[in-house]
Amino acid sequence: MPADVPRLEIQHLIRRFGGRTVVDDVSLRVMAGQVTCLLGPSGCGKSTTLRCIAGVDTPDRGRILVDGNLVCDGTFSVPPEGRSIGLMFQDFALFPHLSVADNVAFGLRGTRKEKRARVRHLLDRVHLADFIDQFPHELSGGEQQRVALARAIAPRPKIMLMDEPFSGLDNRLRDGIRDETLEILKEEGTAVLLVTHEPEEAMRMADEIALMRGGRIVQQGAPYNVYNAPVDKVAAGFFSDINVIPGVVQGALTDTPFGAFLTPGMPDGTGVDIVIRPQHLKIDFDRGGRGPSPTTSDGTAARGVVERARFMGSESLVEFRMDHNGSILKATVPSVFLPKPGTALWLTIRRDRCFVFASVKS
Ligand code: ADP
Numbered sequence: 001m002p003a004d005v006p007r008l009e010i011q012h013l014i015r016r017f018g019g020r021t022v023v024d025d026v027s028l029r030v031m032a033g034q035v036t037c038l039l040g041p042s043g044c045g046k047s048t049t050l051r052c053i054a055g056v057d058t059p060d061r062g063r064i065l066v067d068g069n070l071v072c073d074g075t076f077s078v079p080p081e082g083r084s085i086g087l088m089f090q091d092f093a094l095f096p097h098l099s100v101a102d103n104v105a106f107g108l109r110g111t112r113k114e115k116r117a118r119v120r121h122l123l124d125r126v127h128l129a130d131f132i133d134q135f136p137h138e139l140s141g142g143e144q145q146r147v148a149l150a151r152a153i154a155p156r157p158k159i160m161l162m163d164e165p166f167s168g169l170d171n172r173l174r175d176g177i178r179d180e181t182l183e184i185l186k187e188e189g190t191a192v193l194l195v196t197h198e199p200e201e202a203m204r205m206a207d208e209i210a211l212m213r214g215g216r217i218v219q220q221g222a223p224y225n226v227y228n229a230p231v232d233k234v235a236a237g238f239f240s241d242i243n244v245i246p247g248v249v250q251g252a253l254t255d256t257p258f259g260a261f262l263t264p265g266m267p268d269g270t271g272v273d274i275v276i277r278p279q280h281l282k283i284d285f286d287r288g289g290r291g292p293s294p295t296t297s298d299g300t301a302a303r304g305v306v307e308r309a310r311f312m313g314s315e316s317l318v319e320f321r322m323d324h325n326g327s328i329l330k331a332t333v334p335s336v337f338l339p340k341p342g343t344a345l346w347l348t349i350r351r352d353r354c355f356v357f358a359s360v361k362s
């Protein structure tokens with residue numbers, strides 16, 4: 001198999017329910033040993049996409065290929081068990097009447113001895129060798145999830161489809177199981193398509209993120225790029241709180257209380273949104289809100305009065321009511337700074353970290 005043939009390729013997938021297009025022209029490629037996260041809000045069509053790939057739902061149009069071989073197009077469809085695809089869902093439902101060993105062996109072929117060896121290896125790998133003869137109800141949630149993982153990868157699927165598989169686990173357990181799961185899947189060279197609505201989970205796990213909205217993939221790329229170069233305001237806002245400073249283009253510039261922003265190529269009169277994440281709004285603690293508006297390398301400072309300051313562990317979130325128009329802007333700062341409500345302070349915007357988008361009328 002040439003190295004550049006994707007393990008999984010989806011081309012122009014469309015799925016409609018009663019005239020509503022739920023999956024709208026989705027194309028994706030996942031290479032062996034890579035993790036792609038399908039990330040998007042609830043209801044945007046993630047699970048439907050996954051079900052079509054698994055073969056438990058049939059797309060209206062589009063093609064699905066595994067290692068370059070067609071498994072589904074408009075007329076032809078390989079049944080789920082013929083696609084070499086493993087599945088893991090939030091409700092991973094182990095068979096309650098089967099032991100841990102028999103759960104893991106369930107989809108395996110081969111001699112008893114071969115099966116036993118594979119089961120032992122995998123239970124070792126997920127640190128559950130001592131639980132081999134126990135039953136699911138004797139295990140904790142995290143242990144059951146690891147059995148489910150072992151069961152899903154036992155037949156060595158080429159592709160693993162995971163639908164919010166960690167959302168039922170508590171926070172501290174989750175991080176460990178996520179990392180361990182990834183490590184095992186990478187070792188096995190499995191291509192992983194993981195569905196999640198949590199940006200932190202996607203950034204932690206993905207080699208590539210496919211950001212989905214209303215049935216479409218709106219942006220695709222490495223987590224760093226998707227976070228740092230969002231395609232629009234909504235994409236920026238999906239990853240963190242954002243501040244939006246509206247303005248109007250005049251002579252390739254947009255003037256704001258924070259100084260002028262370059263908006264080249266946009267005609268005069270275009271409404272723009274200058275979008276900035278709270279961690280990139282800089283607070284001038286030294287000057288203490290006095291004097292005339294200082295000019296810095298980041299443009300003019302605008303003044304606001306602390307409305308609320310909340311300690312959040314590693315950082316604090318400070319909300320400012322701005323002098324110029326009474327709007328609220330949010331800034332995060334290292335937790336040692338917790339300014340009192342009523343304090344006036346100067347704020348600047350990091351020019352290299354703001355995004356400028358033509359505003360979309362809603
Ligand atoms: P997600 O996994 O992103 O939350 P889903 O793919 O589950 O979203 O659902 C996308 C949309 O498709 C939802 O509005 C859902 O109600 C609708 N939908 C999913 N499956 C069906 C179905 N079998 N019949 C009708 N509508 C469906």
Ligand code: MG
Nearest residue numbers: 046047048163
């Ligand atoms: Mg879903």
